Amino acid sequence: MQITVKLFANFxxxxxIEQQRExxxxxxVSNIVQELxxxxxxxxxxxxxxxxxxxxxxxAEGARLSIFPLVGGG
Amino acid sequence: xxxxxxxxxxxxxxxxEAVPEAWAGLGGRxxxxxxxxxxxxxxxxxxxxxxxxxxxPGMLTGTIASNSGxxxxxxxxxxxxxxxxxxxxxNVARQFALMGxxxxxxEGIPPGDKWYNxxxxxDGIRFAEETELMGLxxxxxxxxxxxxxxxxxxxxxxxxxxxxxxxNISNISIKDPEGKIRSLGRGGLxxxxxxxxxxxxxxxxxxxxxxxxxxxxRFKAAAKKFAATLIxxxxxxxxxxxxxxxxxVNILNEAGGLPTRNFTQGQFAQHExxxxxxxxxxxxxxxxxxxHGCHQGCVIQCSQVYNDKDGNYLTSGFEYExxxxxxxxxxxxxxxxxxxxxxxxxxxxxxxxxxxxxFGVAMEAGILPFGDGKGVxxxxxxxxxxGTPLGHLLGGGTAQxxxxxGLTRIxxxxxxxxxxxxxxxxxxxxxxxxxxxxGADHTMGYTIATNILNVGGYVDPLKxxxxxxxxxxxxxxxxxxxxxxxxxxxxxxxxxxxECLESLIEMLNAKDDLKLTGDDVVAxxxxxxxxxxxxxxxxxxxxxxxxxxxxFTYEPLLPHNALxxxxxxxxxxxWDF
Numbered sequence: 001m002q003i004t005v006k007l008f009a010n011f012x013x014x015x016x017i018e019q020q021r022e023x024x025x026x027x028x029v030s031n032i033v034q035e036l037x038x039x040x041x042x043x044x045x046x047x048x049x050x051x052x053x054x055x056x057x058x059x060a061e062g063a064r065l066s067i068f069p070l071v072g073g074g
Numbered sequence: 075x076x077x078x079x080x081x082x083x084x085x086x087x088x089x090x091e092a093v094p095e096a097w098a099g100l101g102g103r104x105x106x107x108x109x110x111x112x113x114x115x116x117x118x119x120x121x122x123x124x125x126x127x128x129x130x131p132g133m134l135t136g137t138i139a140s141n142s143g144x145x146x147x148x149x150x151x152x153x154x155x156x157x158x159x160x161x162x163x164x165n166v167a168r169q170f171a172l173m174g175x176x177x178x179x180x181e182g183i184p185p186g187d188k189w190y191n192x193x194x195x196x197d198g199i200r201f202a203e204e205t206e207l208m209g210l211x212x213x214x215x216x217x218x219x220x221x222x223x224x225x226x227x228x229x230x231x232x233x234x235x236x237x238x239x240x241x242n243i244s245n246i247s248i249k250d251p252e253g254k255i256r257s258l259g260r261g262g263l264x265x266x267x268x269x270x271x272x273x274x275x276x277x278x279x280x281x282x283x284x285x286x287x288x289x290x291x292r293f294k295a296a297a298k299k300f301a302a303t304l305i306x307x308x309x310x311x312x313x314x315x316x317x318x319x320x321x322x323v324n325i326l327n328e329a330g331g332l333p334t335r336n337f338t339q340g341q342f343a344q345h346e347x348x349x350x351x352x353x354x355x356x357x358x359x360x361x362x363x364x365x366h367g368c369h370q371g372c373v374i375q376c377s378q379v380y381n382d383k384d385g386n387y388l389t390s391g392f393e394y395e396x397x398x399x400x401x402x403x404x405x406x407x408x409x410x411x412x413x414x415x416x417x418x419x420x421x422x423x424x425x426x427x428x429x430x431x432x433f434g435v436a437m438e439a440g441i442l443p444f445g446d447g448k449g450v451x452x453x454x455x456x457x458x459x460x461g462t463p464l465g466h467l468l469g470g471g472t473a474q475x476x477x478x479x480g481l482t483r484i485x486x487x488x489x490x491x492x493x494x495x496x497x498x499x500x501x502x503x504x505x506x507x508x509x510x511x512x513g514a515d516h517t518m519g520y521t522i523a524t525n526i527l528n529v530g531g532y533v534d535p536l537k538x539x540x541x542x543x544x545x546x547x548x549x550x551x552x553x554x555x556x557x558x559x560x561x562x563x564x565x566x567x568x569x570x571x572x573e574c575l576e577s578l579i580e581m582l583n584a585k586d587d588l589k590l591t592g593d594d595v596v597a598x599x600x601x602x603x604x605x606x607x608x609x610x611x612x613x614x615x616x617x618x619x620x621x622x623x624x625x626f627t628y629e630p631l632l633p634h635n636a637l638x639x640x641x642x643x644x645x646x647x648x649w650d651f
Binding site for chain 1: 313314322325329527528534
């Protein structure tokens with residue numbers, strides 16, 4: 001199935017900003033994170049279609065998956 | 075050793091008093107709010123003779139504690155009419171603390187029409203008439219004052235032209251470690267200083283007694299532990315120093331909470347043009363500084379120096395709120411235009427949240443088109459800066475412009491502009507906007523940490539559940555932190571690492587031989603909020619003012635189709651403590 005993956009901040013280094021990705025059905029966020037070569041403890045915020053998701057969340061067809069490192073603001 | 079200095083502008087006199095028992099041990103916001111609540115008539119006109127400007131360092135300011143150098147300024151706000159505390163960076167707070175100054179209380183209004191400057195030193199306060207610097211921007215003012223004293227270490231607090239003209243959007247500026255500008259930004263404080271006809275206050279701490287620490291080794295050990303908690307937390311130790319606060323542009327955009335085009339949408343298609351990532355890359359490419367601290371002793375270094383395409387200084391302190399306000403809310407896509415506006419706002423001495431939100435409303439009103447960065451630059455320089463009638467209208471702030479043009483989409487609470495998070499899709503911050511004692515303000519109880527950033531747990535931003543409690547807890551904690559002189563960004567490690575607050579309390583105890591506990595810190599925060607709330611009630615505010623503008627209840631925000639749906643009773647329950 002097709003999903004969109006968006007990366008932010010230093011996760012973009014050596015990878016991409018946005019990518020259309022083919023993946024197997026019932027894949028979990030943690031699988032994608034692993035495929036991208038990102039260490040799980042570095043993951044800060046995960047959003048799927050603009051709502052919070054977790055490493056254990058299942059990714060649906062057509063989902064927009066956004067992955068941020070640990071950052072903050074004001 | 076500790077003293078309260080009263081400055082009476084009505085007869086240009088000063089008195090030095092010992093710190094009274096009722097104020098003993100207080101600092102920062104706890105002290106300024108206590109003094110304002112005790113001495114300023116809540117129904118006074120904020121620009122009249124009975125308002126006071128109270129300046130106070132925090133309880134730990136001047137020590138080796140990291141991030142403890144914030145200066146608090148308290149008053150009745152000219153913009154909101156509520157009680158007000160603002161805190162800002164620069165080194166003046168540290169100077170005051172090293173001089174043994176617990177607070178400076180500026181009262182009265184000079185007769186006639188002369189302007190003045192004040193000089194604070196160990197010899198006392200010296201008044202002088204000021205003529206040469208009148209009308210100058212803050213950068214020139216800071217430079218000329220530094221030149222007059224021929225001393226790079228001289229501290230300076232000043233108003234720009236906007237404060238001289240008593241505009242609601244005006245702020246008080248503080249010289250930063252590089253001679254640039256930090257701000258006591260919100261609430262129209264520049265108008266208050268302008269009403270007392272003070273152009274600047276210079277500070278020379280030479281000969282000051284320094285800080286006495288009761289138990290030096292204990293303090294040092296606690297300070298070391300505290301610093302480690304700041305550096306080891308991923309937000310304060312890595313995220314903020316690398317990308318600064320503008321990293322939030324993409325985060326809020328993804329979450330659908332980035333107020334766009336005067337709060338009509340929750341995402342902006344061109345967000346990448348001014349994202350934290352783009353700003354970081356541009357800074358590095360143009361050899362600016364991606365990392366910069368606003369005061370001596372800051373280890374978080376969330377700020378930055380942004381150069382133009384020729385590698386010359388364009389602006390610093392280029393923060394998320396400003397970038398969002400001009401980029402997404404006003405739809406300006408040119409990052410250099412946004413940076414230029416940031417620099418002009420510093421120079422005029424205007425709040426970089428109120429001013430962009432005001433322009434978003436001005437754009438909806440048709441005064442200039444959305445996206446017109448050059449138009450904003452021109453209007454700030456030629457209208458606001460020169461005090462034309464249009465400039466004064468714009469300078470009155472978001473609500474004033476909206477009302478003049480018959481708009482309903484006016485994003486303010488208690489007359490103060492709503493910052494960079496839409497309350498419909500980030501409901502926790504909506505509670506803070508509504509219930510804060512000082513109008514719409516995000517730092518008063520920064521629920522974004524828990525609604526969006528997974529710091530201190532998680533509360534779903536799209537649901538009402540848990541938001542009132544979250545905002546309440548954060549507002550209580552923030553009121554306490556604001557009293558210590560600490561930068562509010564210590565909240566990130568404080569929410570996740572118990573050692574952070576433990577070592578903070580340990581420092582307070584080691585400094586003054588106290589026996590404070592975590593419960594005492596909570597009690598302090600609660601007491602500050604209650605003092606402030608009581609002032610507002612006496613000023614004539616009621617629970618009807620603790621509400622968001624009506625349009626948030628019937629204009630759904632894409633992409634989540636979110637509405638603001640709290641009942642009055644649900645919100646009023648905030649005060650049940």
